[in-house]
Amino acid sequence: MDRHVRPYDSAVTQSDDVVVTVIDHRNNNNDEVGAVSSRSSRFHDLNRLIQSPPTLDNKVTGKWQNLLLAYKTLGVVFGGLVTSPLYVYPSMQLKSPTEENYLGIFSIIFWTLSLIGVVKYASIAVRADDQGEGGTFALYSLLCRNINISILSSKHSRTNSSTAEKPSKLGKFFEASLVARRVLLFIAILGMCMLIGDGVLTPAISVLSAMDGIKAPFPSFSKTWVEVLSAVVLIVLFLLQKYGTSRVSFLFSPIMGAWTLTTPLVGIYSIIKHYPSIYKAISPHYIFSFFWRNGKEGWLLLSGTILCITGSEAMFADLGHFNKSSIQIAFLFTIYPSLVLTYAGQTAYLIRNPYDHQDGFYKFIPSPVYWPMFVIATLAAIVASQSLISATFSIIKQSVALDYFPRVKIVHTSTRQEGEVYSPEVNYILMVICVAVILIFGDGQDIGNAFGVVVTMVMLITTIMLTLVMIIIWRTPPVLVALYFVIFFVMEGVYVSSVFTKIPEGGWIPFAISVVLAFIMFGWFYGRQRKIEYELTHKIDVDSLKALLSDPGIQRVPGLCFFYTKIQDGLTPVLGHYMKNMKSLHNVTVFTTLRYLLVPKVPAHERIIVNKLGLKGVYGCVIQYGYADSLSLEGDDFVLQVTNSLQNHVRDSSDCAQSTTSLDEEIDDIKEAKLAGVVHVRGKTRFHISKSCSWFDRTMLAFYEVLHSNCRSSLPAMGIPLPRCIEVGMHYEVYKITVGSHADGPVHLKLN
Numbered sequence: 001m002d003r004h005v006r007p008y009d010s011a012v013t014q015s016d017d018v019v020v021t022v023i024d025h026r027n028n029n030n031d032e033v034g035a036v037s038s039r040s041s042r043f044h045d046l047n048r049l050i051q052s053p054p055t056l057d058n059k060v061t062g063k064w065q066n067l068l069l070a071y072k073t074l075g076v077v078f079g080g081l082v083t084s085p086l087y088v089y090p091s092m093q094l095k096s097p098t099e100e101n102y103l104g105i106f107s108i109i110f111w112t113l114s115l116i117g118v119v120k121y122a123s124i125a126v127r128a129d130d131q132g133e134g135g136t137f138a139l140y141s142l143l144c145r146n147i148n149i150s151i152l153s154s155k156h157s158r159t160n161s162s163t164a165e166k167p168s169k170l171g172k173f174f175e176a177s178l179v180a181r182r183v184l185l186f187i188a189i190l191g192m193c194m195l196i197g198d199g200v201l202t203p204a205i206s207v208l209s210a211m212d213g214i215k216a217p218f219p220s221f222s223k224t225w226v227e228v229l230s231a232v233v234l235i236v237l238f239l240l241q242k243y244g245t246s247r248v249s250f251l252f253s254p255i256m257g258a259w260t261l262t263t264p265l266v267g268i269y270s271i272i273k274h275y276p277s278i279y280k281a282i283s284p285h286y287i288f289s290f291f292w293r294n295g296k297e298g299w300l301l302l303s304g305t306i307l308c309i310t311g312s313e314a315m316f317a318d319l320g321h322f323n324k325s326s327i328q329i330a331f332l333f334t335i336y337p338s339l340v341l342t343y344a345g346q347t348a349y350l351i352r353n354p355y356d357h358q359d360g361f362y363k364f365i366p367s368p369v370y371w372p373m374f375v376i377a378t379l380a381a382i383v384a385s386q387s388l389i390s391a392t393f394s395i396i397k398q399s400v401a402l403d404y405f406p407r408v409k410i411v412h413t414s415t416r417q418e419g420e421v422y423s424p425e426v427n428y429i430l431m432v433i434c435v436a437v438i439l440i441f442g443d444g445q446d447i448g449n450a451f452g453v454v455v456t457m458v459m460l461i462t463t464i465m466l467t468l469v470m471i472i473i474w475r476t477p478p479v480l481v482a483l484y485f486v487i488f489f490v491m492e493g494v495y496v497s498s499v500f501t502k503i504p505e506g507g508w509i510p511f512a513i514s515v516v517l518a519f520i521m522f523g524w525f526y527g528r529q530r531k532i533e534y535e536l537t538h539k540i541d542v543d544s545l546k547a548l549l550s551d552p553g554i555q556r557v558p559g560l561c562f563f564y565t566k567i568q569d570g571l572t573p574v575l576g577h578y579m580k581n582m583k584s585l586h587n588v589t590v591f592t593t594l595r596y597l598l599v600p601k602v603p604a605h606e607r608i609i610v611n612k613l614g615l616k617g618v619y620g621c622v623i624q625y626g627y628a629d630s631l632s633l634e635g636d637d638f639v640l641q642v643t644n645s646l647q648n649h650v651r652d653s654s655d656c657a658q659s660t661t662s663l664d665e666e667i668d669d670i671k672e673a674k675l676a677g678v679v680h681v682r683g684k685t686r687f688h689i690s691k692s693c694s695w696f697d698r699t700m701l702a703f704y705e706v707l708h709s710n711c712r713s714s715l716p717a718m719g720i721p722l723p724r725c726i727e728v729g730m731h732y733e734v735y736k737i738t739v740g741s742h743a744d745g746p747v748h749l750k751l752n
Helices: 039-049 063-076 099-127 136-146 169-176 178-215 223-239 249-274 276-282 285-294 296-309 313-317 324-352 367-401 424-440 444-474 478-505 508-537 542-549 573-582 636-653 660-676 695-710 714-718
Strands: 012-015 018-021 555-564 584-597 608-612 618-626 678-689 725-737 747-751
Touching: 063 249, 063 324, 063 367, 099 276, 099 285, 099 296, 099 313, 099 324, 099 444, 099 478, 136 178, 136 444, 169 178, 169 444, 178 223, 178 313, 178 367, 178 424, 178 444, 178 508, 223 367, 223 424, 249 276, 249 324, 249 367, 276 324, 285 296, 296 444, 296 478, 313 367, 313 444, 367 424, 424 444, 444 478, 444 508, 478 508, 508 695, 542 573, 555 636, 555 660, 573 584, 573 678, 573 725, 584 636, 584 660, 608 636, 618 636, 636 660
Parallel strands: 018 584, 555 584, 555 678, 584 618, 678 725
Antiparallel strands: 012 018, 608 618, 725 747
């Protein structure tokens, strides 16, 4: 039977067996659900109710709390940034190490830190938080909600509300253009993939650069042994991830505090001893004279100087763990001056010892404090690596929660810090890649080239998305937007053009990682979208359910059934498959949709939304979670919360025509069903791909099936007790797909 998928109104996504429903909740519609005569409007009423965004607790902190948080950021946020002096000068291929060139390089480093670090991230980016969360994905979700497009679908959706702010011309353009929405999605995915690549390269380059310090006092210590020692340190670090960092995390900030205090002190000593007038290089004219003298060689050296800003994205990405004030205090009053003094000290030393730039960090350390600084540097490199590894786990967790990535095992390693997670599969893949990068490439310059590609791409993506936020959301005056975009896009564009020349020399590593990750994400997204289209094409409405129940062969059986559906504007076709084969439906059946919101957490009192669907014992339920929330449907607490919500809703939605007796009977039915036993029913669907599909469709859907077959089951993630779970198998036969059809044309699917 051929059918066509109609454009759908609600932004719905799924995770094969687990529903993920993301709805534009920018518009605050406070209409309550009441008794509605038309059964077909019951789902619409539920949709209307859940348009309201969850109430968020504002972070209110005093000055002492901000200072304490600022101290804690040293060990979590700034590890990658403050350890960059370990590898900036060693990553440069400096052919003419003259005094003028070193002054020009320091001037470039100073203005890069000042413009990108102080102005872009510490002053502008931290203001673009998405309800307390930061990062590339937060910018994307913020834009999606404010231009009324679905975050996990190419089709936009709008909710009519008198309180909705009128979209800008650019916002209307994104709503109307499928290509623009896909480009925005591609940019967001690329940013996420690059950040994961950062999690691979930061441990490799940080630990390897720290271990290089052994060669200075022991020249006979070979490069091979440095690589092996670095690999051993990383292996131990990754093997310890399963125990979490809660037991040792209290040491992170003191270690990084010691690092940010000692390195500038060494820098000041070096400045006084070697070149007291180093600060004349703050003048920008040294930059222009540097490029005038060196031409193409100076442009190529930018691939090394860009590493001075590595880790600056963490200021924005870690907003959810701290707050804007604490991050600004730590950066402006500790990190920024520490880095400037450290680089100034290194440069002062190199001006007097021009050919030592390959060991630019350890050579400028005075002999009496060499070994203490080596120990601090090694510990700081480990802390920086840990920060990026933990950040990678968090990114994967968010991607899985929002159904952008195949399911992997997520373990919470701390009972106090909910954001502290660990994934065994991701951990061991990261370990293998990190160790391989060190043992295969070894040379800090090659790894630095790869690192430079990651840094510049993430910065450029952030600049583009911040510009869109300024235009669409902040409504910033066009002159200021143009000034921001021209300064940072041109600056970062020049950096990108330089690091791209290093792609054959190690720069291809992050691209390879990003291509693989993007292909996995796209394959998962593509298959999931096809299942959404099938669900929407073959959905069952309340009238169809009534017709099924009127069949004398269908019996109502005692008990409470949670029937998980992937759509909220209708019922899953798995229901019809189930009833035709089981010949029954429970006395109280709750069609349940799990809805992940683009907020970190949903308050407990707003987690469950219920509605009557116009048939006896049949209800709709939406369970809302934030992407930082833990999902658990196990235990009596969950059942009690839902049944209490149902009983309260029955009382609140009763009209005058409904007698007190019938009202009490309906409530008693819910109580009796709970006592009779609870069962969870969900669909387990597979594609059956016809040969009539194009090669692209066959390839992508086959790849999706491979991902689906090898990913983790969703049952542990959902927390459904296995003895109470029933899975209903169903095949979706796909025999023709028109590319882009879910937004622009028909998709032909067939029930098998």
